[in-house]
Amino acid sequence: xxxxxxxxxxxxxxxxxxxxxxxxxxxxxxxxxxxxxxxxxxxxxxxxxxxxxxxxxxxxxxxxxxxxxxxxxxxxxxxxxxxxxxxxxxxxxxxxxxxxxxxxxxxxxxx
Amino acid sequence: xxxxxxxxxxxxxxxxxxxxxxxxxxxxxxxxxxxxxxxxxxxxxxxxxxxxxxxxxxxxxxxxxxxxxxxxxxxxxxxxxxxxxxxxxxxxxxxxxxxxxxxxxxxxxxxxxxxxxxxxxxxxxxxxxxxxxxxxxxxxxxxxxxxxxxxxxxxxxxxxxxxxxxxxxxxxxxxxxxxxxxxxxxxxxxxxxxxxxxxxxxxxxxxxxxxxxxxxxxxxxxxxxxxxxxxxxxxxxxxxxxxxxxxxxxxxxxxxxxxxxxxxxxxxxxxxxxxxxxxxxxxxxxxxxxxxxxxxxxxxxxxxxxxxxxxxxxxxxxxxxxxxxxxxxxxxxxxxxxxxxxxxxxxxxxxxxxxxxxxxxxxxxxxxxxxxxxxxxxxxxxxxxxxxxxxxxxxxxxxxxxxxxxxxxxxxxxxxxxxxxxxxxxxxxxxxxxxxxxxxxxxxxxxxxxxxxxxxxxxxxxxxxxxxxxxxxxxxxxxxxxxxxxxxxxxxxxxxxxxxxxxxxxxxxxxxxxxxxxxxxxxxxxxxxxxxxxxx
Numbered sequence: 341x342x343x344x345x346x347x348x349x350x351x352x353x354x355x356x357x358x359x360x361x362x363x364x365x366x367x368x369x370x371x372x373x374x375x376x377x378x379x380x381x382x383x384x385x386x387x388x389x390x391x392x393x394x395x396x397x398x399x400x401x402x403x404x405x406x407x408x409x410x411x412x413x414x415x416x417x418x419x420x421x422x423x424x425x426x427x428x429x430x431x432x433x434x435x436x437x438x439x440x441x442x443x444x445x446x447x448x449x450x451x
Numbered sequence: 452x453x454x455x456x457x458x459x460x461x462x463x464x465x466x467x468x469x470x471x472x473x474x475x476x477x478x479x480x481x482x483x484x485x486x487x488x489x490x491x492x493x494x495x496x497x498x499x500x501x502x503x504x505x506x507x508x509x510x511x512x513x514x515x516x517x518x519x520x521x522x523x524x525x526x527x528x529x530x531x532x533x534x535x536x537x538x539x540x541x542x543x544x545x546x547x548x549x550x551x552x553x554x555x556x557x558x559x560x561x562x563x564x565x566x567x568x569x570x571x572x573x574x575x576x577x578x579x580x581x582x583x584x585x586x587x588x589x590x591x592x593x594x595x596x597x598x599x600x601x602x603x604x605x606x607x608x609x610x611x612x613x614x615x616x617x618x619x620x621x622x623x624x625x626x627x628x629x630x631x632x633x634x635x636x637x638x639x640x641x642x643x644x645x646x647x648x649x650x651x652x653x654x655x656x657x658x659x660x661x662x663x664x665x666x667x668x669x670x671x672x673x674x675x676x677x678x679x680x681x682x683x684x685x686x687x688x689x690x691x692x693x694x695x696x697x698x699x700x701x702x703x704x705x706x707x708x709x710x711x712x713x714x715x716x717x718x719x720x721x722x723x724x725x726x727x728x729x730x731x732x733x734x735x736x737x738x739x740x741x742x743x744x745x746x747x748x749x750x751x752x753x754x755x756x757x758x759x760x761x762x763x764x765x766x767x768x769x770x771x772x773x774x775x776x777x778x779x780x781x782x783x784x785x786x787x788x789x790x791x792x793x794x795x796x797x798x799x800x801x802x803x804x805x806x807x808x809x810x811x812x813x814x815x816x817x818x819x820x821x822x823x824x825x826x827x828x829x830x831x832x833x834x835x836x837x838x839x840x841x842x843x844x845x846x847x848x849x850x851x852x853x854x855x856x857x858x859x860x861x862x863x864x865x866x867x868x869x870x871x872x873x874x875x876x877x878x879x880x881x882x883x884x885x886x887x888x889x890x891x892x893x894x895x896x897x898x899x900x901x902x903x904x905x906x907x908x909x910x911x912x913x914x915x916x917x918x919x920x921x922x923x924x925x926x927x928x929x930x931x932x933x934x935x936x937x938x939x940x941x942x943x944x945x946x947x948x949x950x951x952x953x954x955x956x957x958x959x960x961x962x963x964x965x966x967x968x969x970x971x972x973x974x975x976x977x978x979x980x981x982x983x984x985x986x987x
Contacts, residue, residue, distance in 0.1 A: 341505055354648075355488045355507075355901070399670040404711055407677055447664055447711065448652040 346372035358440050362396060365443030373441050377432070381441075385429055387416060392442040402439045402447060454483040456903050459947055463911070465561040474569065477602040481508050484904030487611065487897070490651035495644055497655035498753065502644030508607070513600070519643055520598055524581055526639045531582065537635050540627045541578045544568060550619035550629065555890050556612055559908030567619035567629040570609045574636050577602065607645055610636040612905060614894035615748075615780075616853035621886050633895075638750045646749055649899035653745040657757050662707035662741035668694075671737050674710050678720045681978070687970035690727040692735060695768065699734035700805060702765050705776025706743040708934035709955075715937045717976045718777055718955030721964075725826065725957065728835070728966050729806055733774065739764035742781035743934060748896040755792045758784060762793050765818075772802035772818045774825060777955045779894065779933035782861075783854035785819045807832040821855070823864035823932055826960065830871045836965035841972065842873040844982040845928040847959070848920045849878070850913065850940065851888035852933035862886075865932050865956045872963035877924040883916040893939035906939065907946050914947035921948055929953050 341360070343350050347368035352360040357373065359365060370389055374381045381389075391411060395403045403411070405423065413421020426434040439446065472478075492503035504514050516522065531538045550567040552558065557565040564570060572594070579586030579595035586595030596602060615630035623629075640646065653663035660667060666674070672694060679690050693699065703726070709719040726733055739761045746753035765773055775785060790796075799818040802811040809828045814820045829835050847869055855861040862885050869876050883889050892909025920926040929940055929951050937955055944951040962975045973987040974980055980987065 354491070399673065400667050401665060401670055401711075404674065404677075404713070404716065406713065406716070407674075410677070448649060448656070 344369070344372065354445075356440075356446070358445055359443040362393075362443045362445065365393070369443060370441040377437070384420075385438075385441075387420075388412070388426065388429060388434065388438050389442045391415070392438060392444060396442070396444050402435065402442075402444045405435055408434060454901070454904070456484065456907065456946075459907075462559075462904070462907060465559065465908075465911075467561040469563045474563065474572075477596065477599055477605050481604065481608055482904075485612065485902055486608070486905075487647035487649050487899045487902050490644070490646045490648045494648070494651035494655040495646075498651075498658050498756075500644065500646075500651075500749075500753075501642060504644060506644075508604075513604070513645070515600070515603075515643055519603070522642050523598060523603070523639050524577075526642045527578065527635075528582070530635055530638065531578075534631075534635070536628070536631055540571070540629075540632055541575055541582075543625050544571065544575070544627055545625070546572075547624065549622045549624060550627075553619045553622045555614075555616070555618070555892055555912045556905075556909045559892070559911040564605070564609050565612060567613075567623075570613060571627070571629050571632045573602070573606050573609055574632060577606075603643075606636055607640055610640060611647065611897065612909075614853070614890045614892065614897055614909065616890035616894060617857045618853070618887065618890065621857065634747075634751075637748065641750050641753075647896065647899070650745050650748045650896035653743075653896075654749055654753060654757065657741055657745065661736075661738045661760050662710075663743055663745060664707045664711055666707055666710060666740065668737035671710055671735070671740050674716075675719075675723070675735070678716055678723060681976070682720055682724060684978075685972060685974055685976060686724070686966055688724075688727070688966055688968060690723050692723060692726070693733075694735045694737055696734040697768050698770075699732055699768060700771050701731065701733040702739070702761075702768060702770040702773045703733050703735055703776070704739055704742045704761055704773060706778040706781055706934035707741045708743070708938055709776060710740065712938055714941070714952075714954055714958065714977075715934055717958040717961070718937065719957075720976050721955065721957030721959075721961030722776060722822070724961045724964055724966060725835075728964060729829070732805065734768060734770070736764040736768065742775050742778045742785070744781060744784045745896055747780055747784050754784060754788065758789060759793055762789075762796055765796075766798050771800040772814075772820065773799070774802075774820050774822060776822050777932040777934065777957060779852040779854040779935055781854075781934075782821060783858040785817065786859040789819065790817050804828055806834050821859075821861060821864070823855075823861055823868060823956065826957070827864040827867040830868065837872055837960075837963045838965050839872050839874045839963050841962050841975070841981050842959055843875070845873055845959075846875045846877065846924055846926045847873045847928045847930050848876070848917065848924075848926045849884070849956075850891070850917075850929055850931040850936060851884055851886075852931055852936055853888060853890050853894060855932055856888045857886055860886075861932070865930070868956050868960055869930055872959045875924075877920050877926055879916040879920050883912065889913040889916060891933075891936050891939045891943060893943075894935050898935055898939045903942075907943065910939070910943040911947065913940075914943055917944065917951055918948045921951060927951055930956050930959060932956050 430437040495503035656665035746757040973984040
């Protein structure tokens with residue numbers, strides 16, 4: 341099984357670098373993953389990551405993009421609640437990149 | 452990271468010249484972009500399937516059990532006994548080649564092992580070696596070969612490079628159904644724990660929660676509530692569906708992709724609006740919130756196990772019959788397997804439309820009605836007010852999903868709905884639609900991310916036909932009635948035919964449907980301005 345090493349710990353990940361267990365996540369993991377992609381996490385990035393983790397705790401799945409956009413608009417204002425803003429933060433796509441940093445698994449099935 | 456996808460110009464340059472090397476040798480070349488990750492052990496363990504372990508298709512050592520050959524051959528012997536079709540298909544092919552150029556994977560790759568005849572021959576050669584006197588005696592001369600690790604890897608590679616679409620079977624003079632051969636090949640591979648992560652994840656989720664995505668009951672409700680908010684924004688109407696309501700007349704079941712992904716959710720909004728407008732006495736089940744069945748890409752037993760929840764929920768909720776949404780393989784399973792597995796469903800009633808009184812004679816046995824039949828019957832009886840001009844910005848074509856087309860003959864109903872909800876409809880060429888429809892290239896659980904080159908190549912013939920109507924008629928919308936299509940045709944269009952969008956038929960209906968008491972519509976279900984309402 342592939343692993344990543346950061347913060348003095350070893351984390352199991354899947355073939356695409358998603359954490360195997362969302363509960364063992366730490367902020368250091370997110371920072372490490374971002375660094376690998378050449379990204380520096382700003383407060384704006386963290387807002388999204390925190391939202392994703394809160395949502396996941398409640399619903400056991402990452403939110404649909406539309407829900408993410410709407411919720412961000414609700415809590416952080418309409419200037420942030422749009423797909424363009426999210427793609428600027430996460431160029432590889434909020435669904436994949438931000439969820440990976442947040443330690444969440446990728447949804448599967450007819451999606 | 453997924454392998455880099457070559458540019459369309461490179462991919463379109465397909466070499467059809469067969470290699471000189473004799474195919475029987477068994478080569479295990481597994482190309483980047485053509486395979487999906489092996490299943491994680493936890494998914495196999497979740498459904499008690501054999502040989503869970505970490506493995507990767509490109510590894511030299513697949514960590515097979517010591518007696519893997521015996522397991523495979525015993526499994527084959529058992530299935531030759533059990534399924535006459537399989538036995539027959541192993542024996543009767545005369546290698547006429549009628550199927551050879553009918554497979555989308557062959558057309559998109561030029562790889563001769565993607566000719567249905569040769570794909571089947573990979574397994575047939577093993578059958579000959581161990582199950583026929585001539586093969587046992589004459590070996591290679593009789594087209595027989597030993598089951599070596601390389602042969603096993605080859606069978607795996609091509610069993611997961613077939614979408615079980617059955618286009619080849621339409622052209623076979625013997626009616627050999629290569630999909631059934633692939634299905635059996637996959638069953639045998641499953642005995643060795645050789646399924647993919649993308650298939651086993653949904654299977655494990657489905658076993659636990661009832662749906663592929665693993666949506667919990669409150670997540671389903673929350674996602675639908677989100678859609679209801681959007682419907683209210685578009686129409687001003689508050690739709691209030693019920694969940695797990697005992698005594699409803701109808702249970703509605705659709706693939707969970709419609710509850711989560713775009714553009715599936717717009718199709719789902721179409722269903723919700725239609726049922727509200729009709730005042731239909733129906734309910735959703737949060738347990739049977741999945742019509743699709745990835746178990747079907749695993750084994751007959753697993754598919755049967757995962758399917759049961761639907762009748763079980765219908766029984767628990769005491770409904771009269773079941774209405775099914777837009778999905779492909781769900782309907783193959785419902786139409787061709789349900790009755791055998793779990794029938795007779797005599798705790799339900801023969802379906803009758805409460806709006807038109809139409810008896811769905813075709814569904815008398817299974818009690819499962821396809822929504823395209825249900826809705827086209829409503830339109831036929833003039834029960835819906837429709838304004839097709841709301842779809843005037845769309846030049847629509849229709850992609851027949853393999854399973855609803857070849858698995859149950861749904862051809863006219865979706866076209867009838869489109870023609871009544873859109874003013875501009877254009878057919879793709881005759882040999883690419885209806886029973887000859889080309890696959891999206893990603894069905895049967897191949898809709899993962901890591902095999903994107905395989906998907907784009909497999910979808911090339913379909914994309915090519917869309918390109919044709921785009922050039923001739925300016926087509927910009929590819930309608931369909933399948934959740935896998937809605938998820939996979941969009942990246943296929945973005946890659947081959949940019950500018951063409953993808954929608955379920957009930958999204959088109961939702962936009963055209965004039966609802967009682969609605970406000971003036973200025974945006975469509977996606978929140979885009981309607982034609983002529985851009986400034987509103």
